[in-house]
Amino acid sequence: MKRFVFDLDGTLLTGSFDFEHEYFKTVYKDEAGRLFDKMGEYLDEYERTYPRYSNDTLAYFLTTKSGLVFNDKIINGWCDAMSVVPDKIEDNIFELLEHLKSKDCSLAVLTNWYGKTQIPRLEKAGMLDYFDEVYTGDMVLKPHKKSYLMAMDRFAKEECVFIGDNVDKDYIGPRACGMESVLYDKNNDHHESLVKVKNMRELIKKY
Ligand SMILES: [Mg+2]
Secondary structure (H helix, E strand, C coil), rough: CEEEEEECCCCCCCEEEEHHHHHHHHHHHHHHHHHHHHHHHHHHHHHCCCCCCCCHHHHHHHHHHHHHHHHHHHHHHHHHHHHHCCEEEEHHHHHHHHHHHHCCCCEECCCCCCCCHHHHHHHHCCCCHCCCCCCCCCCCCCCCHHHHHHHCCCHHHHHHHEEECCCHHHHHHHCCCCCEEECCCCCCCCCCCEEECCHHHHHHHHH
C-alpha cells in the first residue's frame, strides 16, 4: 500500500466538544442545550445533501433546521472556538505515522469540517507535517464519492487505504470507490465481520 488516508475526529485526535457547547451558550443562551443535542444530526444531514461546507449554505440550512439565526459571523466564531479545543491524541498514532513514513507511504487527511478549524488542530498536535495533503469539508465532503477520489490523488485505488472511526463515511464510502478501508473501533462498538482495529499498533503489524 502506498497511500493512507485518515479521518481526523475520533481517529487522529479527539476534541472536547464542551467548547462547542460553551460557544453556543454565548450566542444562543437558553437555546444552546437544545441546539447542541441536535447539531450532530443537522450536520450529518448537511453533509449528505451538499457537496461542501460554505458559510452561506450552512447558515441557511441551520437557520431553517433549528429556527435560530445563523450567519457568517456566528459560523466564523464557531470555527475559531473549535480551532483551540483541547485535543487528545489517539494512542500510538505517532508510532503508526512514523512507521508508514519509514516505508515511504504518502499520508493524507480527509475530514468533514472547515480547514480553518482542522489545520490549527493538526499543527498544535505536531501532526501536520506528516501529511502530504489535508482535504477539508470546505473543499469536499464525505460520504460523497468525489471526496474519496480526491483523496486518492495520483494513486490507484488499489494502492490506497482509508482509516477512520465512522462506518458510513470512513468504511463503506471508500469501499464503494474500490479502496481498502479499516475501521478504527477502539471501544469495540461494531460487528466482528468488519475489518477493524482497536489500537493503531495493529495497523503497524498489518502494513
Ligand atoms: Mg471521525
